[in-house]
Amino acid sequence: MAATISAALAGASSSVVAASSVGRATDVLQRSEVKGAAFASSSRSFGAVRSVVLGEQSSASASAGLKTFNGLRAGSVFKKEYDSLTEAVHAEAAVEEEFTLTIYAGRSSKVLEGRKLRVAVVGGGPAGGCAAETLAQGGIETFMFERKLDNAKPCGGAIPLCMIGEFNLPLDIIDRKVTKMKMISPSNVAVDVGKTLNENEYIGMVRREVLDSYLRDRAQSYGANVINGLFLKMDIPKDDNSPYVLHYNDYSDGSKVGVAKTLEVDAVIGADGANSRVAKDIDAGEYDYAIAFQERIKIPADKMEYYENLAEMYVGDDVSPDFYGWVFPKCDHVAVGTGTVVNKPAIKKYQTATRNRAKDKIAGGEIIRIEAHPIPEHPRPRRVAARVALVGDAAGYVTKCSGEGIYFAAKSGRMCAEAIVQGSGNGTRMVNEADLRVYLEKWDKTYWPTYKVLDILQKVFYRSNPAREAFVEMCADDYVQKMTFDSYLYKTVVPGNPLDDIKLAFNTIGSLVRANALRREGQKSRV
Numbered sequence: 330m331a332a333t334i335s336a337a338l339a340g341a342s343s344s345v346v347a348a349s350s351v352g353r354a355t356d357v358l359q360r361s362e363v364k365g366a367a368f369a370s371s372s373r374s375f376g377a378v379r380s381v382v383l384g385e386q387s388s389a390s391a392s393a394g395l396k397t398f399n400g401l402r403a404g405s406v407f408k409k410e411y412d413s414l415t416e417a418v419h420a421e422a423a424v425e426e427e428f429t430l431t432i433y434a435g436r437s438s439k440v441l442e443g444r445k446l447r448v449a450v451v452g453g454g455p456a457g458g459c460a461a462e463t464l465a466q467g468g469i470e471t472f473m474f475e476r477k478l479d480n481a482k483p484c485g486g487a488i489p490l491c492m493i494g495e496f497n498l499p500l501d502i503i504d505r506k507v508t509k510m511k512m513i514s515p516s517n518v519a520v521d522v523g524k525t526l527n528e529n530e531y532i533g534m535v536r537r538e539v540l541d542s543y544l545r546d547r548a549q550s551y552g553a554n555v556i557n558g559l560f561l562k563m564d565i566p567k568d569d570n571s572p573y574v575l576h577y578n579d580y581s582d583g584s585k586v587g588v589a590k591t592l593e594v595d596a597v598i599g600a601d602g603a604n605s606r607v608a609k610d611i612d613a614g615e616y617d618y619a620i621a622f623q624e625r626i627k628i629p630a631d632k633m634e635y636y637e638n639l640a641e642m643y644v645g646d647d648v649s650p651d652f653y654g655w656v657f658p659k660c661d662h663v664a665v666g667t668g669t670v671v672n673k674p675a676i677k678k679y680q681t682a683t684r685n686r687a688k689d690k691i692a693g694g695e696i697i698r699i700e701a702h703p704i705p706e707h708p709r710p711r712r713v714a715a716r717v718a719l720v721g722d723a724a725g726y727v728t729k730c731s732g733e734g735i736y737f738a739a740k741s742g743r744m745c746a747e748a749i750v751q752g753s754g755n756g757t758r759m760v761n762e763a764d765l766r767v768y769l770e771k772w773d774k775t776y777w778p779t780y781k782v783l784d785i786l787q788k789v790f791y792r793s794n795p796a797r798e799a800f801v802e803m804c805a806d807d808y809v810q811k812m813t814f815d816s817y818l819y820k821t822v823v824p825g826n827p828l829d830d831i832k833l834a835f836n837t838i839g840s841l842v843r844a845n846a847l848r849r850e851g852q853k854s855r856v
């Protein structure tokens with residue numbers, strides 16, 4: 330999902346964290362807390378098609394008309410709060426430093442005689458497709474398993490502009506170019522984000538079945554073997570050179586049951602999403618997860634015009650206690666959804682509230698598909714074990730606050746594959762754990778600050794309705810918008826203007842302090 334504002338704030342403030350993390354060669358994210366039960370058994374995907382016509386009379390609660398926000402209210406300087414916020418960031422970073430561990434790539438692996446290195450990629454989503462492509466291009470004998478070749482992963486489908494260039498995506502797979510984002514506060518104050526974009530900048534909206542199959546086909550064109558099969562489990566070798574034996578059901582004969590088969594490979598990339606079986610096989614540990622719920626709603630053509638190039642984000646206790654609700658435009662319909670970690674049983678209530686908030690704009694719409702799926706909240710405790718590595722959702726690479734994971738899945742798949750190509754000398758030598766850890770080190774150095782800052786922002790801004798009002802208020806600022814879109818669209822930390830940075834910091838504190846004051850008033854009035 331494209332919570333560009335939060336991504337931008339990460340960009341604006343990530344220098345604080347980056348300063349203490351640059352130069353570390355460590356798997357810092359491995360020590361994430363292990364909480365929560367395995368969700369494979371407690372959650373499932375829905376693909377039900379229900380035909381419900383949405384009308385104003387069907388709404389349980391009335392939605393107020395949107396109010397437009399015209400600019401920041403006068404803020405004062407609250408240095409104490411700012412200091413404590415930055416201290417908290419530094420303190421977290423310092424704790425990470427204590428666990429620094431350096432593992433250097435080994436060059437002692439045996440040379441392979443008469444064959445190339447064989448690598449299995451389990452899962453054919455963005456992570457798997459990009460991993461398989463890079464492996465095949467790098468001279469590795471590549472096998473990619475995908476259980477469902479027409480899989481339509483439940484997803485908002487928002488991708489940053491840089492992904493189109495970096496992954497050389499053809500423009501005809503982009504359904505919509507979103508140039509406007511409405512941020513809507515709990516009291517229905519709407520802030521228009523996107524004013525600072527230039528005419529070539531946009532957020533891409535894709536259908537996952539289109540993107541994923543394009544990436545798989547491209548990997549195949551470079552020589553990857555695509556196997557339509559369900560990976561079941563693997564036998565772990567007892568030494569450094571014996572193969573992993575993968576057990577799977579092969580569906581290539583068209584049957585639903587499939588044919589039980591095995592395949593021997595030298596290394597495995599687990600790109601099989603949030604419910605990863607590869608992760609279980611290497612005992613990678615669990616992670617907290619959000620449940621995300623989404624309805625595809627076909628709305629009348631005149632209503633669709635409103636969403637031509639516009640997406641909406643709703644925040645408030647009603648739509649989610651810890652996330653946001655969204656309306657994203659798709660090719661001929663809109664996707665309306667929300668998510669939560671802290672109160673999963675209430676997800677349908679939050680979904681109804683999200684629909685109600687947007688009800689005037691989607692009235693007369695028909696729900697054509699309902700879907701739900703877990704979203705990992707943080708990386709798994711273990712992402713590499715011997716010659717097996719996890720990437721994408723299987724590793725837990727979705728950003729907090731924004732719930733963005735497509736780009737990070739594709740990027741981690743590619744980065745992991747590059748490490749294998751490099752470590753194996755283009756498939757001429759066996760790889761070992763040190764070779765795979767090169768990917769982890771690079772990943773953590775590049776993205777750890779982004780994940781950390783978004784985590785903190787989620788805690789600060791999504792904790793109460795007054796804090797959310799403050800969050801939306803900040804989004805009206807042109808500088809915040811510029812940083813937002815630049816950071817989201819290009820996935821780089823944009824060097825800011827120091828004066829504007831200071832203004833932003835103090836406006837942030839001002840907004841937060843006002844939010845706290847409002848919260849205290851609210852508590853008093855409830856007593």
Ligand SMILES: Cc1cc2nc3c(=O)[nH]c(=O)nc-3n(C[C@H](O)[C@H](O)[C@H](O)COP(=O)(O)OP(=O)(O)OC[C@H]3O[C@@H](n4cnc5c(N)ncnc54)[C@H](O)[C@@H]3O)c2cc1C
Pocket residue numbers: 330331451452453454455456457474475476477480482483484485486487488558559560561600601602603606621622623666701702703704720721722723726727732733734735736738
């Ligand atoms: C409702 C919702 C909305 C979202 N919206 C956005 C958004 O707008 N933008 C964004 O960036 N991110 C969004 N995300 C997150 C994003 O969908 C994921 O981060 C992304 O799909 C991760 O890609 P992946 O390749 O790691 O895993 P997946 O996309 O889950 O792909 C895994 C693949 O592996 C296959 N597979 C699984 N198990 C097996 C097996 N045993 N054998 C063979 N194949 C297997 C699956 O069929 C699937 O094709 C959203 C998530 C949800 C749930």
